[in-house]
Amino acid sequence: MELLTNLTINGLATGMLIFLLAAGLTLIFGLMDVLNFAHGGLFAWGAYSSVWFYALTDSFVLAILGAILTGVILGFITEKLIIKPVYGNHVQQILITLGFMLVLTEMLKVVFGPNQIAVRTPENLVGSWEIGDVIIIKYRVFIIIVGFLVFGIFQYILKKTKIGLIVRAGVLNKEMVQTLGINIKNVFLYVFIAGASLAAIGGALFAPYSGVIYAEMGMEYAILGFIVVVIGGMGSFPGSLLAAILVGLVGSYMAYYVPSLSLAVNMIIMAIVLIFRPQGLFRAKG
Amino acid sequence: MNTLLKVDGVHTHIKQYHILQGISFEAIEGQVSVLLGRNGAGKTTTLKTILGLTPASQGRITFRDIDITKKPTHGIANTGIGYVPEDQGIFASLTVEENMKVAMRKEDEATLAKREYILDLFPDLKTFWKKDGGLLSGGQKQMLAMARAFVGNSKLLLIDEPSKGLAPIVIEKVMEAILDMKKHTTIVLVEQNFIMASRIGDTYTLIDNGETVQSGLMQELIHDEQVKRKYLGIG
């Protein structure tokens, strides 16, 4: 019982982190038809910058805000310099975003040093609750709550606001949106920045969770993000939440019961989904 | 008589193809100008070029005395041009209400009044207000597309083959609606159905192989059997 609870909470927490990464990927793909292979780099930069801000300010809230700021700046730069020149050309997009991923990863090593960095959990989130004989680690619950909160906020924006409406319309038909007088380029930029910030928040939350950060974490988690985007259905925001939870839970259970297969299983799920149901598990229409 | 839109010697390339090779015509304020021509003549491309979706490589397009030839699509739309594409371009998983809302730049009195007016013209849309656009019938989609373009405060509507694929009775409704909308806006209409075109058009422009062949009053064309046979395969 205790084991199962812990594995589940663990899986949910990991799932939320992956969701934060995948949410941006899926939105950017749905709206802009761009698969950003540099997205994991934004996640890693979020982690590093939050640790840096935390050391500076000793406040976890400011650390997260710092990560968001980093996400906004990097998102802006990435969209303007890297993505914009290659809209519409898939091969170039794949190539250039991958190249940028390399640069982002190496830049981390230049700025913060090549070695991994140990991270402390913020004071007020350290510790655990005991419920009967089940021990629940506070920080993991915190991640889960933040994950759902972010999902709720974004879902609200998408469903209830004008900009959200335009984004949803843009996912369906970009050309039409433009003929209705909307500058889709601006919308692209906003969405990209939002996606980058989500990834940065994910990275910031990841740092105390894993206790250590390293430059390659970007690519590692990006692969999980891709898996989630595929399983959830490219462009589907709720789909990415469900898929992220699935991937997180599978990873967590497998890591305990069949550790050697934990990553492989998720990859196999993705391969099967891609081959047999390329529109994703959680999306009805193609 | 006031010229609202002027297309002057326009050429358009799509990739390596030279699609439009000299299109010229004018749309007079308050009138319906019809673009005629057989399939593949370049009518749709003409509308898309006006909107900047396939920008002109040569020539000049002016709207309300503003040169819009080089403007981006959204900028052109914002000078007051609305577009009803051949495939209607309905946002399938957005409701009728949301489809309209995307087009409404403001939600002021004037826009809401326009919406009221157009919904009275197409009561079906009111009935299915909360239904997904993708679930509407062909005729209802056409109405939604027209209503959506109209509500965006457009001074000019570009409507591409609204009768395509519709039952005769629905065509009749759409035609009535266009005649009614004409009281409030100027219309450039692409129409293959010559009966419909001749009934609602004030002027016509005949396009063939990406070129303007001739323009004139619709009344004159109705009696010009030779031109009709040669370019439209009718009469």
Next chain:
Amino acid sequence: MTSKYQWNNIFLSIMVIALFIFPFVTDSRTWTILLTQIFIFSILAMSYDILLGYTGIVSFGHAMFFGMGAYTTAVMLDRIEPTIGVFVLSIATGMLITGIISFIVGLLTLRLKSHFFAMLTLALSGLFLVLAEKWRSVTSGNDGFTFRAPEFFKDRMMFYLVVLVCMVVVYFVLRRFVQSPLGHVLVAVRENEQRTKSLGYNTLHYKVIASVVAGVVASLAGSLYAISLRFVNTSVLTMDITLDALLMTIIGGVGTLIGPIIGAGVIELSQHFLSGLAKDYPIFERWIIFFGILYILVVIFFPSGIVGTIRQAFHKRKKQSVGKEEQSNSEEL
């Protein structure tokens, strides 16, 4: 067409002759090893060019095939005996295995759109990496194992010459391949897959053929690579290998075959040079940044790479001087 290859042929002949003479006039061990390395990666990059340059496919899993070749050769030399016979047999075996695997993988994945394909290949090669790490009885996992190379290759120069011959042969074979009617269909797929399909070609079949050819050649490169190190571990299956092939192909010039060779030279030489500089300037330990930036600039501004850009300039000049309309031959992305 002819003029392009004439130019190529002259250039190539001079290069090849110079390279054959090279080990006889100098006995620099460093240079022999470095050049050998360049040749091996040229083979890998040329195989990648078949995918990226000629067929317009971005695969993130090419290391998979390179690694299979490397492991096959290493395991066979280690388990059977380190002779030339076994070496040749191991190359053939590696090619057969990669041929079969790339065929199956291609059939399953190549119907996907570019984004999905790229991701799936990324995941699959990740899977193979995990497999190699876990299958310790054969691969010795992450630590890898050393093995003895055939006696014949004890002389670095002999190995140098063998690899050089391999590279030249691969170049000519692949050139024939891309100039064949089949190769022309591949280019048509790259230019417009939908249109090629509507002309009645089963584009999936052609893409699978391209991926098998690329896989088999990559396996050869892997086999040679294993011999050059006399050691193999899971690093031959990592993304870094794929990235190297990608960088070399893009920087040298996609869809040119000669470009990837030049790209391999440029990258290996500057890598060697830059990591030399790292002793004095630590920033050069991060030489990958320079490649990353260079690569991004190339993708945006010179999508046809070094060779492609030179060819375009050459053609423009010729076009101007001759003044006749000639379809540009230079293959772009």
